[in-house]
Amino acid sequence: MILRRQREPLQLVDVPMPRPKKSEVLIRIEACAVCRTDLHIVDGELEKPKLPLIPGHQIAGVIESSGERVGVPWLGWSDETCHYCTTSRENLCDRALFTGYTIDGGYAEYCVADARYCHPLPDGYAFDEAAPLLCGGLIGFRALRMAGEARRIGFYGFGSSAQMTAQVAAAEGREVYAFTRDGDQSAQEFARKMGAIWAGGSSGAPPEELEAAIIFAPVGSLVVTALRNLAKGGVVVCAGIHMSDIPSFPYELLWEERSIRSVANLTRRDGDDFFAIARKSKIVTQRTNFALERANDALSALRAGEIVGTAVITI
Numbered sequence: 359m360i361l362r363r364q365r366e367p368l369q370l371v372d373v374p375m376p377r378p379k380k381s382e383v384l385i386r387i388e389a390c391a392v393c394r395t396d397l398h399i400v401d402g403e404l405e406k407p408k409l410p411l412i413p414g415h416q417i418a419g420v421i422e423s424s425g426e427r428v429g430v431p432w433l434g435w436s437d438e439t440c441h442y443c444t445t446s447r448e449n450l451c452d453r454a455l456f457t458g459y460t461i462d463g464g465y466a467e468y469c470v471a472d473a474r475y476c477h478p479l480p481d482g483y484a485f486d487e488a489a490p491l492l493c494g495g496l497i498g499f500r501a502l503r504m505a506g507e508a509r510r511i512g513f514y515g516f517g518s519s520a521q522m523t524a525q526v527a528a529a530e531g532r533e534v535y536a537f538t539r540d541g542d543q544s545a546q547e548f549a550r551k552m553g554a555i556w557a558g559g560s561s562g563a564p565p566e567e568l569e570a571a572i573i574f575a576p577v578g579s580l581v582v583t584a585l586r587n588l589a590k591g592g593v594v595v596c597a598g599i600h601m602s603d604i605p606s607f608p609y610e611l612l613w614e615e616r617s618i619r620s621v622a623n624l625t626r627r628d629g630d631d632f633f634a635i636a637r638k639s640k641i642v643t644q645r646t647n648f649a650l651e652r653a654n655d656a657l658s659a660l661r662a663g664e665i666v667g668t669a670v671i672t673i
């Protein structure tokens with residue numbers, strides 16, 4: 359499924375089989391989970407994708423030559439030499455390449471990927487169960503680490519990433535307070551089912567002051583909403599790659615050492631740490647599966663807020 363121009367539907371076309379270059383492997387794709395970032399790329403909110411582009415960066419498949427089950431995440435390549443790479447921050451690499459954005463991704467039957475950036479899939483996960491871990495799980499995990507030792511954490515927006523991160527947080531003994539669109543009872547019920555101890559509308563206040571908040575929804579005003587519910591010294595972590603503008607707010611809300619930060623991309627180390635957790639106890643996901651040729655339907659459903667949990671393209 360190919361994006362020829364942004365703000366246009368993907369097209370189902372036959373393309374030549376990709377050929378792996380040195381350090382790359384050819385992967386037969388079994389499933390590719392849909393991320394909100396895919397929408398930002400298709401809808402033109404993220405600029406300068408490779409075009410034409412095969413989107414998708416939560417790939418679960420099999421290496422053709424070895425039969426190994428692997429996952430391909432968002433970070434597809436880094437130069438390993440720049441200031442960021444040499445200080446354990448390859449996620450910020452100036453020359454990084456990203457799967458399904460600046461390299462062809464997983465809305466396809468096959469892809470090639472640099473083997474050094476792939477992760478062995480944990481046993482006990484079917485391909486469509488493993489695919490959502492590759493970005494939603496991983497970036498959520500990185501965002502959770504940015505929340506430090508906070509015990510009471512607010513999640514603003516409860517979709518693909520939040521459903522997995524809530525389980526990791528609960529396993530670490532933290533309390534997750536889930537905020538959804540006001541009045542969205544089914545999303546709130548879903549959040550409670552996935553491990554949130556409380557769920558309510560985003561304009562409401564939690565029963566307890568939060569020590570941290572993670573903003574999963576691409577809505578800048580939620581940063582200010584979250585700050586209002588934050589205890590002294592707390593942090594608001596913005597987990598998405600794109601967000602609407604953050605409205606101005608009184609300094610008083612930031613005072614007393616509250617902070618706001620973003621999470622960008624991921625490192626291979628994040629992947630190793632996260633998959634070690636996913637191996638130890640199974641992270642379950644609620645999913646809606648779509649056939650490859652229905653990728654546009656999956657994107658439309660996500661755009662309309664109709665997906666509870668994660669949309670997955672299965673091949």
Ligand SMILES: [Zn+2]
Pocket residue numbers: 393394395396415432493494
């Ligand atoms: Zn993603």
Ligand SMILES: [Zn+2]
Pocket residue numbers: 436437438439440441442443444448450451452453454
């Ligand atoms: Zn670099």
